[in-house]
Amino acid sequence: MKNIKNQKTSITVITGFLGSGKTTFLSKYIKYLQKNNENPAVIVNEYGNLDIDSHAISNDIEVVSILNGCVCCDLQLDLIKQLKHFLSKSATRHIIIEATGLAHPIDIIAACQDPEIVEQVSPPTVIGLVDGPRFLNRGQYTKHTIQLMEEQLAVCHAIVMNKMDLIDHNKQVMDMAVNEINPTASKYFTTYANLSMDNIHITSDNSGVKASTHAHHHGINSVNYHFSGPINRQLFYQFILRLPDNVLRLKGYVKFRDMPNDIYEFQYAFGLPDYQIVDEALPLTLVIIGEQLDENKLRNQLDMLQFT
Incomplete structure (x- = not known):
């Protein structure tokens, strides 16, 4: 290999x-x-x-x-x-x-x-x-x-x-x-x-396939995004509820501006979101996995959350 x-x-x-x-x-x-x-x-x-x-x-x-x-x-x-x-x-x-x-x-x-x-x-x-x-x-x-x-x-x-x-x-x-x-x-x-x-010819970093450098040959790819600080709660909820059908999984940790000391764990699967406050310090990172995800569009939407 x-x-x-x-x-x-x-x-x-x-x-x-x-x-x-x-x-x-x-x-x-x-x-x-x-x-x-x-x-x-x-x-x-x-x-x-x-x-x-x-x-x-x-x-x-x-x-x-x-x-x-x-x-x-x-x-x-x-x-x-x-x-x-x-x-x-x-x-x-x-x-x-x-x-x-x-x-x-x-x-x-x-x-x-x-x-x-x-x-x-x-x-x-x-x-x-x-x-x-x-x-x-x-x-x-x-x-x-x-x-x-x-x-x-x-x-x-x-x-x-x-x-x-x-x-x-x-x-x-x-x-x-x-x-x-x-x-x-x-x-x-x-x-x-x-x-x-x-x-067995496999490129472990999938560099031969373009879609967030996390692409798989069959169309499954992922996007990971890091937030530098708290974001707007309502805008994030809207982002979650408007995720396209080709998003299979989402998991990540975010802070909201109205409660900047709390870290929320968010998960999304089969169209259903779930979240809870966690008691430990975790990276403010979101990972999205799906089929043929539009990486640029998702990153633009996440940038809007980050900088709005």
Whole structure:
């Protein structure tokens, strides 16, 4: 895998439905990063309360398990906490998150670009694993499960189509089906997740795609904005209520001029805003994640809040 190096810590999210070969790929990926002196650390998410995957990983790196839930929803705060833990260690240059097969990467991407850490990390790279036979037979599952399987692939920068020895005669069908979901991700056919990591071409800072330098190939991009001080409360409320439909997530911390000593945490998802006062000193930063966001328009609107 060829990455453009920078001062920020790299994050790779390994996603894919249950049984697709994520842990097998992870073990090989860790060895590759160690060989390149990237000193990786790993966060493994298990949906149940039994930690299996972390025991299959190299003993000479730090591995943290998050159990009893999914890091894309009820355990998102735990994920941010663990990311902050690794970021506090100057030797850690690369953090890998192996998500449970039931996780949606969009929410993990949001956690990786939380306002508290967004200045310390590069935009996350998402690598998806596909169980070839299961994917081709996905019609047997519920509509919700099929949607999850496909949405996991839709946000990937690279897709590893695994277990191809079991569907060799359907390789073209497989390729066409995956390409329809995500035509821009680089794709690799494997058995037992065997491939040369040097052949995976990903630019970790996404410099090849223009949209706030946080763009993903598939159209998901983000904008982070820092406020220098308190802003007008009513104008901010209007901004939140007028967010376009392509905004998927928003999280950030703001101060208002009518109560300049209080810091508010704001979140926005599925069209619904939520906020609360927090008791700690946090950066006055807002992170917006969505599909094909108009960065210039959003920044102009935020500038109006900042300077009006």
